[in-house]
Amino acid sequence: MEKPGSDGHILLGRSFSPMPAGEPDAQPRFGDAWLDLRLANRHGLVTGATGTGKTVTLQVLAEGFSRAGVPVFAPDIKGDLSGIAARGEARDFLVARAAAIGIAYAPETFPVEFWDLFGTAGHPIRATVSEMGPLLIARLLGLNDTQEGVLNIAFRVADEEGMLLLDLKDLRALMTFVGDNAASLGRVYGNVAPATVGAIQRQLLVLENQGADAFFGEPALKIADLMRVDAAGRGVVNLLAADRLMGAPRLYACFLLWLLSELFEELPEVGDLDKPKLVFFFDEAHLLFDAAPKVLLEKVEQVVRLIRSKGVGVYFVTQNPLDVPDKVLSQLGNRVQHALRAFTPRDQKAVKAAAETFRPNPEIDTAAAITELGKGEALVSVLEGNGTPTMVARTLIAPPRARVGPIAPELRAAAIARSPLRAAYGTLVDRHSAFEMLRDRAAPQRDGRVADGAAAGRPAPGSEPRRGGTSVPKAGGRSSGPATPAPPDSRPPARPSTRMSTSEAAVRQMARSAASEVGRQLGRAILRGLLGGLRR
Template sequence: MFKDNKVWIGKSDKRIYLEPKMANRHGLVAGATGTGKTITLKVMAESFSEMGVPVFLSDIKGDLASLASPGTDNENMQERIKRLEIDNFTYKSSPVQFWDIYGENGLPLRTTISEMGPILLSRILDLNDTQSGILNIVFRVADENGLLLLDLKDLRSMVQYVGDNAKELTLKYGNITTQSVGAILRSLMVLEDQGGNFFFGEPELDFNDWMKVAGDGRGYINILHSSKLFLNPALYSTFLLWMLSELFENLPEEGDLEQPKMVFFFDEAHLLFDNAPKVLLNKIEQVVRLIRSKGVGVYFVTQNPRDLPDEILGQLGNRIQHALRAYTPADRKKVVTAAETFRTNPAFDTVQAITELETGEALISCLDEKGSPCIVERGFILPPQSKFGTIDDYLRKQIITSSPLYYKYDKEIDRESAYEMLIKRNEREMEELKLQKERLELEKIKAKEAKELEKLRNKKSNRLTPVERVTNSAMSAIGREIGRSLMRGVLGSLRR
């Protein structure tokens, strides 16, 4: 809830706030399953939206979509509202936009192969140096020949083209081996099988459409439907790597703002870092370190702080810790580690408190106006103003089709690009080969006919009798003599 120009998160014996100007110093929401992390995320997303800050979040379980529907009153809600002394509490929905790489439960989310570029693609496909070099050649050949690389079929056809013409291209660009070309095609096949053909294409996403504000001044909450996406790690890593790279490269430096330009939430972040490619981990670390100056806040929601790499965990200034369970010595160590990250409050034992927190209760420590961590407070998180649970397909579809961006992104555009142009080029080459073959066949036929005619003449000559041959020879001789006599007569007349 946005109150007193601050994000009101929870309440102990006093209200606990997150300072808007410190919201771009990133944050962490942690806790065991069922302790209230999702509710905390929703409360924070609603608050940022109300503050006029656009939000992006990944919805893995489908329960964040209910931000689009107002909550309903009940006895438990009334008890929580009264306990936290919330005045004028209202149930309301937030302005949302649904996105889905597969285009099933949200607006399609796409980018082009050219926009991704050979360097990022090489990293996400886990290509070695030789294979990466060949992929660079593929992009260079496409560029020099005016062949647009928009989707996966464009890239696949270009790789095949380079492989088929390796002998000629090697002299200009360097060695191109069949083995490396095959390895690239296999990696592309894995990405395609996981849905890469949905992600690569046009129209590509304009990030400005994620940073819009609704007519009432509230920031849009962009919800990426991720339940299917998380099952395809290669595609999810590709999407994240592209998104983080684009944000980092295209957003201008802003310095310290009174409130962030945008806030990102990554729910179930432990799934994000499990078996993630090293290049993705490096990119996330880079973005977390440096994107603060671009006015963007990044918040990770996970079960345990230890789920995040230390390099990233150290950059998260605003922390909300829900209950952790300590059933084993290993669990106990995790609890102690989590407690040690907070600035101690002498009023309670932080380690003990983490294991005793009720559902909806948390240890909260945010940065103050000077950027210093506040002492940890034990308090209850505010209830969300939106609905608990999920929404039905009818409401989701209604929100999607009524979005002002629906007609911009709904229909895929498949304009002429490398795939189609190479097909036409192959068709022209096949036609030329066909014509050349027909010309050769015709020349063979003519040569054969000439040979047959010569044979016929020779055969006819061989069938003459000796008298006919002597007569023909004599007639030829007489004809030549008559011709010479006539010529001498003409020349004599001229002399006279």
């Protein structure tokens, strides 16, 4: 079943509206739910409880955008979306779903690039510390206002000193420099407490232990590499391996927000196009908003509101519509609501909130329908015409055309190996940056201290004298080389040993104890005599 001009639309599924109960002879009205590509950059929301079909809906959307020549970026939380890279199979339930919608099932495959922040399940994605900026770094580290202020001072110092901040070792070296010069920097920028610098350093260590050091560095991701089409004109689906990222939710949320910010800053203003230049899916969106400070929420709202004019559509995928702040929710025009379960008061509130966000349909009790939807069904409302939402409709979601479920690891590895992006991102580059600059700056100072110590006839700092006239370096210190031995006749005469034997020490201890006991008894006798004289 094709819609006139359907090349500018994505088929979401078959919709139907049951007639009111007062008309027993009436039949349900059926139609098709289409997403208009001209309005796809007005963003969207896919919600629903676990197991209701959100991932399949995400795959249907990703395939539709790719088929229309729109590149896609989507996190792959469980690996299920990797099946887009393999040709679909005509399984019975897929064929039956297609027949119920009124279309013939036709298996397809789509161009896919695999990415991984940790560089194991895809091309490494890297960003520099400078690109991330102090606001997102502070969010990533969980810093308070005071600590964030010191981090901003550190970034200002790096700018004024011309130091590149590329990876975590650059940032650690910079914080050490700030701590060592806290007094002088405090007179210029405000108080810099060493304890605050130490707290930031500890958070950097935690971040490094979570594997974030693999994310910071070069070559940094080029936005253009996420916006490619293949030889057949299909948009490349960029899948981010996010299974390990779920163990570091702060890193996951900040990375995706950074990527949105980079898209906003780099892409030119294009207004409304016939189709988006890129569609960005944000799965498990609640991780972005949980305990987020106000300044971060304002940043998200700003990016979502303004990035539409850059030709980018953003689609949030989460379990509960209450996970998304109202100011962001108001920007999401295309909505797919899978089933919610109203077991708790919060669930009931979520059902009511979800129902109220749809344009009412007099033929549907929206709140009741949300709790009655089966797997693969959803309430759908999309933008049409001049940007007004359609009335909510109960919809049977179309089946994906590529494979449903993950692909084998060897197929993923083969796709990564033959990718044209492998050469660009496969090798880490470590340029001369803040770490090396501060290390080189400290080297002459260390050498100067060594030279001054030798000229004064003293051992070098970090060393201690050793018998025989040489200098032995302590841990982390440097040897100053062999020292000039003193003349034999200038050495002081040997002193007799004053060390006692074990028996002598024991006798002395016993004598001290006996004397102490005698003194105590004598004192008590004198005190008793004095008290007796007073009583008489």
